[in-house]
Amino acid sequence: MPDDTIWLIDDDPTVRALVEHILDGAGYQVEGFSSGPEALAATGRRPDAVLLDLVMPEMDGVQVLRELKRRYPDLPVIVLTAVNDVSRAVEVTKLGAYDYLVKPVDTERLAATLHHALSHNRLEREVERLRGELGERYHLRNLVGSSSAMCRVYEQIEKVIESDITVFISGESGTGKELVAKAIHYGSHRASGPFVDVNCAAIPEGLQESEIFGHERGAFTGAVAAHPGKFEQAQSGTIFLDEVGEMAPSAQARLLRVLQERIVQRIGGTRRIELEVRVISASNRDLAEMVREGGFRQDLYYRLVVFPIHIPPLRERREDIPPLVDHFLRKFAEDAGRRVERVAPKAMERMVQYAWPGNVRELENVVHRSLLVASGPEITEEDLPPELGGANVAEPQDEEHGFLSLDEIEKRAIARVLGACSWNLSEAARRLGIGRSTLYRKIEQYGLKDAAAREPAD
Numbered sequence: 001m002p003d004d005t006i007w008l009i010d011d012d013p014t015v016r017a018l019v020e021h022i023l024d025g026a027g028y029q030v031e032g033f034s035s036g037p038e039a040l041a042a043t044g045r046r047p048d049a050v051l052l053d054l055v056m057p058e059m060d061g062v063q064v065l066r067e068l069k070r071r072y073p074d075l076p077v078i079v080l081t082a083v084n085d086v087s088r089a090v091e092v093t094k095l096g097a098y099d100y101l102v103k104p105v106d107t108e109r110l111a112a113t114l115h116h117a118l119s120h121n122r123l124e125r126e127v128e129r130l131r132g133e134l135g136e137r138y139h140l141r142n143l144v145g146s147s148s149a150m151c152r153v154y155e156q157i158e159k160v161i162e163s164d165i166t167v168f169i170s171g172e173s174g175t176g177k178e179l180v181a182k183a184i185h186y187g188s189h190r191a192s193g194p195f196v197d198v199n200c201a202a203i204p205e206g207l208q209e210s211e212i213f214g215h216e217r218g219a220f221t222g223a224v225a226a227h228p229g230k231f232e233q234a235q236s237g238t239i240f241l242d243e244v245g246e247m248a249p250s251a252q253a254r255l256l257r258v259l260q261e262r263i264v265q266r267i268g269g270t271r272r273i274e275l276e277v278r279v280i281s282a283s284n285r286d287l288a289e290m291v292r293e294g295g296f297r298q299d300l301y302y303r304l305v306v307f308p309i310h311i312p313p314l315r316e317r318r319e320d321i322p323p324l325v326d327h328f329l330r331k332f333a334e335d336a337g338r339r340v341e342r343v344a345p346k347a348m349e350r351m352v353q354y355a356w357p358g359n360v361r362e363l364e365n366v367v368h369r370s371l372l373v374a375s376g377p378e379i380t381e382e383d384l385p386p387e388l389g390g391a392n393v394a395e396p397q398d399e400e401h402g403f404l405s406l407d408e409i410e411k412r413a414i415a416r417v418l419g420a421c422s423w424n425l426s427e428a429a430r431r432l433g434i435g436r437s438t439l440y441r442k443i444e445q446y447g448l449k450d451a452a453a454r455e456p457a458d
Ligand SMILES: Nc1ncnc2c1ncn2[C@@H]1O[C@H](COP(=O)(O)OP(=O)(O)OP(=O)(O)O)[C@@H](O)[C@H]1O
Pocket: 142, 143, 144, 145, 171, 172, 173, 174, 175, 176, 177, 178, 179, 180, 283, 284, 327, 360, 361, 364, 449
């Protein structure tokens, strides 16, 4: 890109003059140096790329390259070399040189190589920046709350973060299980690898095996192409088996084998793929209870629950409520461009006393909604939803005219049944007479995880 600063390090003034001329014409800012030490002594801004001669009297190009790479590991360095020295030039690319060009330098080659080096570098830095941001967002410090219960959770996270131990996270819906799983992944040495989230409840039972473990082409009717499963996608990273209690018996059996052997075989395949994947699972259901009732394999249970982390419900750690309210207030006020700065003491009192059946997710939604209706710089009691004693009712307009849309009726029926069977999806689906994956789709569609959490189940 024009305006990028290029350092040209070459002891031959003729070469310098020529290359400077070429680069100048292409709009680059060129700084010429006649030796390595001269360039290395140059203080100030880091260049965007370097053109480096290999054979120089004072300090060999290889040494200069080493020093440049030590200072700026991602700096693109292009080596200039004479024909009889090509093998050495190839050698230096192993030391981190981006590429080499043979003298006499071809104008077009030079421009193209430089252009590539610079855009490649820009892209890499962008990826690095985004990765840092992601890691930052999920890092431990993004978990709010300093109750002794949460401190215990942090301690446990710290204990497992550097090892590859298999973790199981339990806790009611909305307590932050996924957030904890991400904190572990992004805090570990696997942070630059993928975090693959598998929501077992969202995958129809018949498709779970092929989704999670993959299948080869022709493995079953409809398998028109080979499909690498979630485990393969998670190579060198972490797989998060969310709502693992919803896994079908056949998938449970296969998962057990994968965990025992650390090898995955696609359905219909013979290749044994070695896995380098960390396993974290979670459930809002009591998995031990499911084992006793025969709904979950005991041997699998022991493979998954190697290191259990339990996140207590919000009502058991009420001192976390004010800092959480504050956290979400700041988050949403920023998004909405609103200056709602505080919660009135009376409103805060209500929030601290409320039972929060939907836990932190419900609290997050309440803060968001209240912030939108608040008229002044503070959230008052009136701005809270009715279950917290406020007047913030967000009912569908049609109700005023005495009828509900079909969607609304369906939504309410599902919410009621879910509440009645404590979010046991299989049980709720059975009562509603629909498939479990259909139920899951509808939960997503109607945002029921959030809504149901607010409505007391009757
Ligand atoms: N300690 C916390 N600090 C900040 N935000 C939190 C905390 N716990 C939960 N949250 C937020 O609450 C919401 C719900 O958390 P999360 O999705 O991790 O819950 P979950 O336990 O996985 O729920 P479910 O069982 O319904 O899948 C998310 O937006 C998350 O960022």
